[in-house]
Amino acid sequence: MPRLLPPGTKMPVRQEPATASVTAAVASAVDRHKDRPGALLPILHDVQQALGHVPEDAVPEIAQALNLSRAEVHGVVTFYHDFRSTPPGRVVIKVCRAESCQAVGGDALVAHIKQRLGVDFHGTTADGHFSLEPVYCLGNCALSPALVIGGEIHGRVTPERLDALLQAARGSA
Amino acid sequence: MKRGPIIYVPRDSGALSVGAESVAQAIAAEALLRGIEIQLVRNGSRGMYWLEPLVEVALTPGGRRDGFGPVRRDDVASLFEAGFHTGAATAAGASSHPLALGPVDQIPYLASQQRLTFARVGIVDPVSVADYEAHGGWRGLQAALSLDPMAIVEHVVTSGLRGRGGAAFPTGIKWRTVAGASGPQKYIVANADEGDSGTFSDRMVMEGDPFMLIEGMIIAGLAVGATQGYIYLRSEYPHAHAVLNQAIAAATVKGYLGGNILGSGRDFHLEVRLGAGAYICGEETALLESLEGKRGMVRPKPPLPAIEGLFGRPTVVNNVITLASVPFILGEGGAAYRDYGEGRSRGTLPLQLAGNIKHGGLVERAFGITLRELLYDYGGGSRSGRPIRAVQVGGPLGAYLPAAQFDTPIDYEAFLGIDAMLGHGGIVVFDDTVDMARMARYAMEFCAIESCGKCTPCRIGSTRGVEVVDKIVAGKERAANTALLRDLCDTMVGGSLCALGGMTPYPVLSALNHFPEDFAKS
Numbered sequence A: 001m002p003r004l005l006p007p008g009t010k011m012p013v014r015q016e017p018a019t020a021s022v023t024a025a026v027a028s029a030v031d032r033h034k035d036r037p038g039a040l041l042p043i044l045h046d047v048q049q050a051l052g053h054v055p056e057d058a059v060p061e062i063a064q065a066l067n068l069s070r071a072e073v074h075g076v077v078t079f080y081h082d083f084r085s086t087p088p089g090r091v092v093i094k095v096c097r098a099e100s101c102q103a104v105g106g107d108a109l110v111a112h113i114k115q116r117l118g119v120d121f122h123g124t125t126a127d128g129h130f131s132l133e134p135v136y137c138l139g140n141c142a143l144s145p146a147l148v149i150g151g152e153i154h155g156r157v158t159p160e161r162l163d164a165l166l167q168a169a170r171g172s173a
Numbered sequence B: 001m002k003r004g005p006i007i008y009v010p011r012d013s014g015a016l017s018v019g020a021e022s023v024a025q026a027i028a029a030e031a032l033l034r035g036i037e038i039q040l041v042r043n044g045s046r047g048m049y050w051l052e053p054l055v056e057v058a059l060t061p062g063g064r065r066d067g068f069g070p071v072r073r074d075d076v077a078s079l080f081e082a083g084f085h086t087g088a089a090t091a092a093g094a095s096s097h098p099l100a101l102g103p104v105d106q107i108p109y110l111a112s113q114q115r116l117t118f119a120r121v122g123i124v125d126p127v128s129v130a131d132y133e134a135h136g137g138w139r140g141l142q143a144a145l146s147l148d149p150m151a152i153v154e155h156v157v158t159s160g161l162r163g164r165g166g167a168a169f170p171t172g173i174k175w176r177t178v179a180g181a182s183g184p185q186k187y188i189v190a191n192a193d194e195g196d197s198g199t200f201s202d203r204m205v206m207e208g209d210p211f212m213l214i215e216g217m218i219i220a221g222l223a224v225g226a227t228q229g230y231i232y233l234r235s236e237y238p239h240a241h242a243v244l245n246q247a248i249a250a251a252t253v254k255g256y257l258g259g260n261i262l263g264s265g266r267d268f269h270l271e272v273r274l275g276a277g278a279y280i281c282g283e284e285t286a287l288l289e290s291l292e293g294k295r296g297m298v299r300p301k302p303p304l305p306a307i308e309g310l311f312g313r314p315t316v317v318n319n320v321i322t323l324a325s326v327p328f329i330l331g332e333g334g335a336a337y338r339d340y341g342e343g344r345s346r347g348t349l350p351l352q353l354a355g356n357i358k359h360g361g362l363v364e365r366a367f368g369i370t371l372r373e374l375l376y377d378y379g380g381g382s383r384s385g386r387p388i389r390a391v392q393v394g395g396p397l398g399a400y401l402p403a404a405q406f407d408t409p410i411d412y413e414a415f416l417g418i419d420a421m422l423g424h425g426g427i428v429v430f431d432d433t434v435d436m437a438r439m440a441r442y443a444m445e446f447c448a449i450e451s452c453g454k455c456t457p458c459r460i461g462s463t464r465g466v467e468v469v470d471k472i473v474a475g476k477e478r479a480a481n482t483a484l485l486r487d488l489c490d491t492m493v494g495g496s497l498c499a500l501g502g503m504t505p506y507p508v509l510s511a512l513n514h515f516p517e518d519f520a521k522s
């Protein structure tokens, strides 16, 4: 009876049965990969591809399918920076923080993005539009500074260029 | 029969990052509009990134390739207007287009290189088996199929090839160990995690000439008796992922991969596996854990992966460039490769110029060239036009070098001699606005973020390191805290299982030793 609780109250932790979409995403990922050795990472990638994140309630289902403990699956999900357990904004921005990008104004670019979006790394804007993630080298270091917006890579990004890209991404998503 | 001039627009992700896709689309649309028949080829990059998107035109197959760059979408109409597709824009005496660069292979940056491994990158269509064959591909494999396994290994030993992933271990010796190990299953793993800042040569090979990596892996399989290969690819490289999968499918259709390759009775299966954004998974044992579906925790050595590697089986783990060097070595003979280079650094190294550099890109040269030649003759100095103050060679665990050390030759031992390392050959350039205390702090921070958590000096020491650098910079008990930072670095060097914790002190201490003034500003 959650509605009777005052707003802001933490719900008691209980393992809800997974929603149908989660079950379906897990089933199809497991189906594709379960016979391959070391199937867990490919499965997690597929689930995240389908759902945008790896929800908590996917963990027991994956664990069961691969005959692993929940703790093992949870441990893997949390170890890798790529996997997220909460849904991202509609457009994910990954900005490079590494040395080559720092050498040509990367830090200022990062500050500019944070200021424009009003969020820090790992945050999502209030309107749910953008999520901001750090990344450590995109292999585009001859064209630093670099970032990825909605899966597309951009090089030699200036603050002005970034504003134009944000504008375009706002319009399209 | 396809007709018309061949127009090349790279699909390399560096080129894409500055608009190559929209240029390719604009060229196709403009040609259609004008009723001109063209053949659009999506090649890799030549590695002259300041010229990207670099569009090339050949009037006939195999003919001279004229370059235009950097081309923006808005330039496309004017290129057609000038007749870039008929040769008019580059004909002698013609008023050439402002973006015309002339024959691409005569541009000094390229013409003076010694491209053994990058010979085809940027030239061929990366997913065309026919193109690969026409440009000397598979010759190493043909040679290997006619040799017995130990003779293949001996070619690699003779070549003097050392691992290009960082540790510079002799590749032939590693292969010999795996060949000599017994087991029902052995594996070849290509380390395509390429996590070091300032490096992109693996990516260029995978996006520009993936069959070369595939060929190197098949040869490795023949040499050691492995029938299954994995390419462990970082997830930050989606374009490389797509090209590799296309290339593997094409090579399988042509009988180069799968069962009974080329009718030889030998099998080799190959699959790409994606990482998930963890720098430590470039370390070979963490990589194997990750391939097995686990957290990327570093394993203690011994056992060596060569004896007990993937799923406990004998495994060759080699960097992409290491494996990509093998087709040349088998095709031309180990001695032909060894003839390049100096001392114990044989062959060529694909160096990557990055950061604040005017002409960033890929330079493949024999060992022995100096940093100064790379920075100024190739790189053209800093992009900002200010003096170059420091360079970091070898990724985030590599030392920062001051201008006084720019005459150091590219040579594994010469770098060890100045407490530095060549690593994967990435060179990140900083001008005189860099704050080296900030870079030292970042090195510690990066170690804290990416530590696998197994060793206390790495996991905790790095976080302490960030705090201590902050105190030094803030002027709090500067002498005592500087001594503490050095102690901390000692502890990390001595008490870490792998080079993440063990070598993070290199950038930190080199910054402190070569640029002490940056730690004493306030």
Ligand SMILES: Cc1cc2nc3c(=O)[nH]c(=O)nc-3n(C[C@H](O)[C@H](O)[C@H](O)COP(=O)(O)O)c2cc1C
Binding pocket: B162, B163, B164, B165, B166, B167, B168, B169, B171, B191, B192, B193, B194, B195, B196, B279, B280, B281, B282, B283, B284, B285, B317, B318, B319, B320, B322, B323, B498, B499, B500
């Ligand atoms: C923290 C860390 C990260 C590494 N990252 C990579 C990498 O991204 N790519 C790579 O080829 N080697 C990397 N290495 C080196 C590998 O452990 C290993 O030496 C290499 O893959 C062996 O191949 P090679 O002999 O062909 O160089 C890394 C090592 C450490 C300690």
Ligand code: SF4
Binding pocket: B280, B298, B450, B451, B452, B453, B454, B455, B456, B458, B459, B496, B497, B498, B499, B500, B501, B502
């Ligand atoms: S040094 Fe760091 S990254 Fe390497 S094994 Fe130890 S804790 Fe893990």
Ligand code: FES
Binding pocket: A096, A097, A098, A099, A100, A101, A136, A137, A138, A139, A140, A141, A144, A145, A146, B197, B198, B199
């Ligand atoms: S350091 Fe930013 S792309 Fe390599």
